[in-house]
Amino acid sequence: MESPRITRVILYVRDIPRVAAFYQTHFGLKPLPGASKGWIELAAADGRCCIALHQASAAQKRGYEIKIVFGVKDVQAFKAERALHGLKFGVVHAADGFDFSNAKDPAGNSIQISSRGLS
Numbered sequence: 241m242e243s244p245r246i247t248r249v250i251l252y253v254r255d256i257p258r259v260a261a262f263y264q265t266h267f268g269l270k271p272l273p274g275a276s277k278g279w280i281e282l283a284a285a286d287g288r289c290c291i292a293l294h295q296a297s298a299a300q301k302r303g304y305e306i307k308i309v310f311g312v313k314d315v316q317a318f319k320a321e322r323a324l325h326g327l328k329f330g331v332v333h334a335a336d337g338f339d340f341s342n343a344k345d346p347a348g349n350s351i352q353i354s355s356r357g358l359s
Contacts, residue, residue, distance in 0.1 A: 241321055246289055247311035247357060248281060252296040256280060259293055307342075307350040313358050315339040329353065 253259045260280055263269040269282035269291065278295030292309075312318040319329045319341050329341040338356035345351055 242312055242314070242318060244310035244312045244318065244353065246308060247354070248290045248292045248309045250292045250294050250307040250309060250352070252294050252300055252307075254296050256293045256295060263291060307352055309340075309352045309354050309356075311355070311358050312353050313355055315341055315353050315355050318353050 251259065256278070260271070260282060263282050264271075267284075269284060272281040272283050272290060274281065279292065281290045281292045283290035315332050316339070319332060322329065327343060329343045332339050332341045338354060340352055340354035340356065342350060342352050
């Protein structure tokens with residue numbers, strides 16, 4: 241079985257430009273290519289893990305949430321293999337050249353498997 245690695249942490253925020261400027265100014269993170277409306281990824285020099293800023297929806301009460309993303313090349317296969325061990329992911333979504341699926345950890349924190357940025 242493929243061993244996943246943490247590729248990004250998603251922060252759901254209301255003001256992406258303000259939060260992006262904070263991380264760039266105070267932590268030296270740099271924007272990665274591929275930003276779009278409601279989405280930007282910021283990475284440290286090594287680029288191994290990044291912070292993705294995602295536009296928070298009106299339904300998100302606090303205006304922020306955190307999601308840990310595990311990068312896997314084959315989302316469907318990883319989802320099926322983990323289901324055999326009791327971890328249930330939701331529907332696999334296809335988005336702009338990558339797939340992803342969401343679940344919750346035992347404490348209710350959001351997690352995701354995603355092929356974004358992996359070839």
